Amino acid sequence: MEFSAEMKASILVDALPYIQNFYGKTIVIKYGGNAMVNDDLKNKVMHDIVLMKYVGIRPIIVHGGGPDITGFLKKFGKESRFVSGLRVTDKETVQIAEMVLVGKINSEIVSRLNKLSVNAVGLSGKDAKLIIAKKKMAVIHNMDGSSEKIDIGFVGEVETINTELLNDLLDQNYVPVIAPIGTGSDDSSYNINADYVAAEIAGAMHAEKLLLLTDIEGIYHDYNDKNTFLSTLTQKQVKDMIAKGEISGGMIPKVEACLCALEKGTGKTSIIDGRQAHSLILELFTSQGIGTQVIR
Ligand SMILES: Nc1ncnc2c1ncn2[C@@H]1O[C@H](COP(=O)(O)OP(=O)(O)O)[C@@H](O)[C@H]1O
């Protein structure tokens, strides 16, 4: 589809109120492994981030890489097991996860952004103690309303975020790209679900928005029935859906991330389809608004 010059100009002018609204604001983007589908789509996500940066937004990228970790574990003869969306992580698994997240995925995203003339800086939670973590237990919600805690190894939860480091980088025009590996008080590495890291960072930085890019349009009341799409959910509705088992697997950390970010001071949270080309631009700069927003 070819647009006339006038149409292109009017598209830009239509985006002006959104650009004004977000100018100088911090937006945290969680880039999930399942949304890193192919080279073309990866580049489109990178272009969206570059555009955000050049219209004056302060983007922070937190990436996942679950499918890649699973693939590498397989090469080492290890099967992956998840409890409530969290990977059961023994000593060897945390080493492989760190290798894949920091050594492979983080450096790839940084290179792609740098190639597009954005100064991206790759970080893991270990850099300047960006993410101090402690052990996290998985919680299973039973149908009778009860819940139980399960030990899943070197899986962490965020204790503190070094916001000074992030603010310094943003002030100097860098785009921080963060791998979800935390450091414990005893220097051990913790594997943290990237959704939680993004939420804690969005909360600690009082971000305007937390955007979680994933591999589905958003949240469904029944995710096997495409007619039950939900464009807005309140915190209470999300909690009810988790308790009833209507939200499961990898969607649990995502909605919990939204709840956590909202409680800690993030303005808005949305779960959007990272497989859709330019989903970030659609969400931020058009009235269309895609995905499911979780609000107070
Ligand atoms: N109610 C629901 N609505 C939408 N997706 C759901 C729901 N409950 C569970 N899911 C699952 O959650 C998945 C998203 O999590 P996941 O694949 O782990 O994402 P990512 O890798 O982006 O973190 C969806 O593909 C879907 O299978």
Ligand SMILES: CC(=O)N[C@@H](CCC(=O)OP(=O)(O)O)C(=O)O
């Ligand atoms: C504890 C835990 O589950 N950690 C995740 C970290 C990566 C991640 O979150 O990747 P996605 O966003 O692509 O799912 C894992 O090992 O898969």
